[in-house]
Amino acid sequence: MxxxxxxxxxxxxxxxxxxxTEAMKMISIVKLRKTKDLLTKSRIYLDHIEVILLDLLFTVHKKDLEKNQFFSRKKGKKLFIVFTSDRGLCGSFNSLIFEKINFFFQKEEALHKECLFLSIGKKGFDFLCKNKKYNIYKNWIGNDFSNREIQFLVSELILDFFKKNFSEIYLIYNCLKQSLFQEIVVDKFLPIPITYAVNFKKNMSEISYILEPTKKKILNFLIPKFLNSKLLKILLESTIAEHTARMISMxxxxxxxxxxxxxxxxxxxxxxxxxxxxxxxxxxxxxxxxxxxx
Missing domain, CATH: 1.10.287 (Helix Hairpins)
Known part of the structure; x- marks a missing residue:
């Protein structure tokens, strides 16, 4: 006894x-509410800029799109951007992403040489460092950063993409499909598929834009803003999934x-x-x- x-x-x-644990749960609830509010606003902005971009793509010929660097297909290495948390105690939030990466690359070892990884979050960086078979493209970036830092990151990715340091960019992140169900999503970031505009059904008669100076310059100005807002939305979705997982685990x-x-x-x-x-x-x-x- x-x-x-x-x-x-x-x-x-x-x-x-x-x-x-009760204090950590309450902190996660407060952060979750703030992040949901930011996600709602970012989705509204992304939806509007997406509609403008798709309307503009309808006025551009397919051959011109193929010549554009944002849409052109290249051969080379692929970059995978992994969204993880900076801290633990969030259940299976990080482990699900790591299992997805291991499952995706365990069948063919040759893929490791063709792929580069960039981690947004300390846990993902630690995982990539432990597994030496994964080639790290750059150092980790904390998942709590401002719009300016996102714009700087996107501009660097676009420059490296234009320099042909890699041919494709993919985003791997946690998305909250239901209140308690998380799904690992692998989304293509660059190049933008040409079929992206085809799936958006709209009559050409409804489009009445007067474009100045040229369509090419407008596209080159509009696409980085679209990519910024898309990356911000995905980061917020990943953060919401993280706080939800931490709230449930606590x-x-x-x-x-x-x-x-x-x-x-x-x-x-x-x-x-x-x-x-x-x-x-x-x-x-x-x-x-x-x-x-x-």
Whole structure:
């Protein structure tokens, strides 16, 4: 049987754990609300700029699109941008992404030489460093950065893409499909597929833009803004999935700690009761021995 003092210490430590997990849960809830508000605004902006871009693409001939560097297909290495968290304690948020990467590349080892990786988040960078078979393109970037930093990152990616350092860019991130269900999405970032405009059905008669100075310059100005807003939206979706996973894991941790505390309190009461019973028996036996001597 355990010592009541040791059980009491364990109860106090469990109470501190409950306070910590409950505080982390509340922090995740607050951050989740803020991020959802930002995602709603970014989606509105992305939808509007996407409609303008698709309308513009309808006025451009397919051959001209093939000559454009944003749409042209090249041969070379592929870059995979992995969105992970900076901290742990978020359930299977990071492990699902790592399993997806391992599953995708475990069949063909030759793909490792053709692929480069850029991690947005410390956990992804640690994972790529441990697995030396994955070639890191650049150092990790924290997943908490401003619009200016996103624009700088996108501009660097576009320049490297134009320099033919890699032929394609893919984004691997967690997307919250339902309130509790997460799905790993692999989305193509560059080059933009020419069929992207074909899927958007619209009558040519509805388009009445007067374009100045040229369609090419407008496309080159509009596409980076579209890529910025797309990357921001995906980053916010990944952040929402992270905070949701952390909120759920901290809620479960709080419940488990509360159950352990309940069991410890029962054990403490039992041990305390047995100790009191032993002391009473010792007193009674002492009294009986004194009476016998008299």
């Amino acid at each position: 355990s010592n009541p003092k040791e059980i009491k210490k364990r109860i106090l430590s469990i109470e501190s754990v409950i306070k910590t 809620h479960k941790a709080t419940e488990n700690a509360s159950d352990i505390k309940h069991d410890l309190i029962l054990n403490y009461n039992k041990e305390r009761q047995t100790t009191i019973t032993k002391e009473i028996l010792e007193i009674i036996s002492g009294l009986e021995s004194l009476n016998k001597k008299k």
